[in-house]
Amino acid sequence: MCNDYRLEVDIASIVEDFDDLKIKIKMPEGTPNVAAREDIKISDIAPIVRSGEGRGIGELVNRRWSWPGHNGKPVYNYQSEGREFTSHRCLILADGFYEFTTPEDSKQKRKTKWLFTMRDHDWFCIAGIWRSTAEGEAFTLLTTEPGEDIKPYHHRQIIPLPRDSWADWLDPSVPASEVLRVLPKGSLIPTQVYPPISAQQALL
Template identity: 80%
Template sequence: MCNDYRLEVDIASIAQDFDDLKIKIDMPEGTPNLAAREDIKISDMAPIVRSGRVRGSGQLVNRRWSWAGQGGKPVYNFRSEGREFTSHRCLILADGFYEFTKPENPRQKRKTKWLFTLRDHAWFCIAGIWRETPEGEAFTMLTMEPGEDVAPYHSRQIIPLTRNQWSDWLDPTVPAGDVLRALPKGSLSVAQVYPPLAAQSALL
């Protein structure tokens, strides 16, 4: 499951997209630091939009990715099946996410790293939830059975949302089942990040 994602989009573009969709976004803690980040990893601070007090609105804040689960293991992914999530929903801002597969070449020491991006827009939101913890608020990504684009790479997937689903996910009265579904085949582009294709030939 996803333990690494990317966000390199500037705050102005993000704010403009929410404005275009008539989703009112407040920044109660000031403008979050959205410096371009190629790798956002478990326990990092990252921007989310959590449900606002008014229907169809949200709050843009920086929060920790993952909270401590049983035995202290980080809960960075959370199964969505059979759950309604009637509160504490959030949108996780991203422009790509990574999956890892076992290398085909035995000389390759690390797993092969793949980057998934949305074909029709520069960035997207991942369905998530947040909660209070002793260390402060934290968020996790929801997962489901993989769609056709992700299935060749992993047995589960996080849930990228289309732009017309953002407002619905921020509204806890909208049933989760109406929002949480895999994107149609061909919605995601996939590119090999590691090993670089030029370097891969040297391993042959």
């Protein structure tokens, strides 16, 4: 399950890309701090775009990633299958996300870390939902069965959305089943970031 992602894109580029898609971005709490971050982890504060008033309108705000579950554990991923999400939808801004695999070398103490980026765009949006809690509003990433790009690395995956689906996800009248789909094979590029590999290994 995804417990770490990345965002190193400036806010001007984010707003410009939304504008190109005819999605108007409002900032009801002022311009949020969107500092470049290599690792955004559970309970961190990060930017999301949530549904605004009317289709093609979104609100860019900073919110906490994860809310407390019934068992006390943080809800940072949420299964999407069989659910419609008729309210409280949001887009999580990212330019990469991480998955971890068991190392082939038994002497390696940490898991192997992989960064997934989008082949055709510098940054993307992950489907999510948000809710109010006693500690304030928070968001979680939706998950589904893995597509071909993720299947070798994990038995579940988060849902990066193609750009032509962003407005649909922000519109709760559009059925979730029409939006929450995995990307075609080859859309996501995996890069091993830990342990680091040499330039010679990268060519093999």
